[in-house]
Amino acid sequence: MNITLLTMGTLGDLRPFLALALGLQETGHQVSLAAPENFETYLQQFPISYNSLAGNTQEILESEEGRRWMASGNVKEFMKALQRISHEIRYELQRDLFLACQDCDVMIVHPLLLPHVTTLSEKLKKPFLLATPFPFVSTTKEFPQFLVRAKRLPFGFMNQLTHQVFSKVWQNSNAGDINEWRSQLELAPLRGSVFKRLAQQRIPILHAYSPSIIPHPKDWGDHNFITGQWKMDDKYIPKHSEEKTSDHLAAWLDRGQAPIYFGFGSLPVLEPQNMIDMVLDITKSLNARAIVASGWSNMTVEGTPLQDSVFMIKSAEHEWLFPRCSCVIHHGGAGTTHTALASGTPSMICSTYADQPFWGERITELNVGRHLPFPKMTKENLTRAIQDLQDESVKARAAELGKSIKAENGLQNAMDWLEKHLSAVPIYTSN
Numbered sequence: 503m504n505i506t507l508l509t510m511g512t513l514g515d516l517r518p519f520l521a522l523a524l525g526l527q528e529t530g531h532q533v534s535l536a537a538p539e540n541f542e543t544y545l546q547q548f549p550i551s552y553n554s555l556a557g558n559t560q561e562i563l564e565s566e567e568g569r570r571w572m573a574s575g576n577v578k579e580f581m582k583a584l585q586r587i588s589h590e591i592r593y594e595l596q597r598d599l600f601l602a603c604q605d606c607d608v609m610i611v612h613p614l615l616l617p618h619v620t621t622l623s624e625k626l627k628k629p630f631l632l633a634t635p636f637p638f639v640s641t642t643k644e645f646p647q648f649l650v651r652a653k654r655l656p657f658g659f660m661n662q663l664t665h666q667v668f669s670k671v672w673q674n675s676n677a678g679d680i681n682e683w684r685s686q687l688e689l690a691p692l693r694g695s696v697f698k699r700l701a702q703q704r705i706p707i708l709h710a711y712s713p714s715i716i717p718h719p720k721d722w723g724d725h726n727f728i729t730g731q732w733k734m735d736d737k738y739i740p741k742h743s744e745e746k747t748s749d750h751l752a753a754w755l756d757r758g759q760a761p762i763y764f765g766f767g768s769l770p771v772l773e774p775q776n777m778i779d780m781v782l783d784i785t786k787s788l789n790a791r792a793i794v795a796s797g798w799s800n801m802t803v804e805g806t807p808l809q810d811s812v813f814m815i816k817s818a819e820h821e822w823l824f825p826r827c828s829c830v831i832h833h834g835g836a837g838t839t840h841t842a843l844a845s846g847t848p849s850m851i852c853s854t855y856a857d858q859p860f861w862g863e864r865i866t867e868l869n870v871g872r873h874l875p876f877p878k879m880t881k882e883n884l885t886r887a888i889q890d891l892q893d894e895s896v897k898a899r900a901a902e903l904g905k906s907i908k909a910e911n912g913l914q915n916a917m918d919w920l921e922k923h924l925s926a927v928p929i930y931t932s933n
Contacts, residue, residue, distance in 0.1 A: 556594035652859030730912025834858030846904025
């Protein structure tokens with residue numbers, strides 16, 4: 503079968519789709535992956551056919567303006583900016599999506615492209631299913647829509663209402679551009695809720711996250727399938743791009759107690775020196791050691807001589823490093839969250855936007871971690887949360903959950919489901 507996978511967003515959104523594309527290709531399918539143009543160089547490392555899509559979310563997130571939005575926690579303004587950029591590139595994106603899908607038999611699509619793919623499915627008479635690294639589309643009483651509210655509400659109908667509110671607002675924000683395109687394609691304007699139509703037509707949705715973190719809600723139909731996280735087979739990871747762990751770091755780890763991991767790489771750290779000073783104060787007050795992963799936060803240690811209790815790195819292989827830490831502090835992206843939990847190490851999510859607060863609240867509910875929104879990340883709050891993570895009940899629960907997640911094979915579960923159901927995926931109709 504000729505399958506096109508389409509994704510938008512950041513590298514965290516791309517990687518699960520790349521893993522699935524490579525897996526499907528191995529089983530004999532003809533596969534192409536359509537992704538934002540900024541990933542072209544990255545994807546050239548893999549034996550997969552690539553179609554470029556207009557747009558560069560990663561550039562927005564890493565820009566000075568984007569980092570200020572994230573640091574402030576002003577998600578509303580950030581989403582407005584993304585919507586404005588989406589509007590500006592709409593013609594190029596519509597063209598690229600049409601070209602990527604015109605010859606395929608079926609489409610597997612990230613929910614960020616839902617308004618576009620429903621139109622394509624209807625026009626090209628091609629079936630599609632959704633694949634999502636977070637619970638984005640399906641309404642449930644068990645937890646809220648994460649872009650409306652991260653923390654679970656006390657009554658089921660209130661959680662359900664957040665999904666209904668989101669679907670209406672989100673569809674209205676895209677309606678003008680999509681209906682303009684539909685008119686050009688000689689399709690009738692959208693009527694009613696796309697989300698309701700998805701449920702009525704039982705468009706399949708593969709949820710690429712762990713059922714140990716989010717069990718299948720009782721009010722979801724079986725067209726929703728929680729597979730577990732999709733991870734790429736090690737054989738596809740290019741040797742030259744593997745994160746190499748220095749002997750110096752390994753020796754430092756062996757010299758003392760398990761450190762606290764501060765993963766600032768994807769956090770909008772606007773004043774790196776202040777953050778370093780805060781880490782030094784915390785490690786001193788707790789008599790602890792720490793690893794600081796600076797990533798693209800451009801941290802330096804100028805003016806602050808590091809004690810032997812603090813080790814600064816650019817990055818490291820998370821699967822190797824996290825089990826060697828006493829707790830893991832990170833931004834809360836779906837991939838890092840799963841890796842941290844699979845390590846069996848208590849973790850803290852310092853969230854900024856999108857699904858990050860949702861994962862933060864979930865690990866708090868499971869008593870395997872804590873959630874601290876980035877704008878509230880002070881020395882006092884961080885210290886208090888780190889102390890909470892040293893509780894023996896948290897450590898025991900984190901270790902137990904880690905074993906469950908490591909035993910899962912989300913990619914294989916997804917492949918098995920697709921083998922059974924791919925030929926029966928429906929074509930979307932708007933009425």
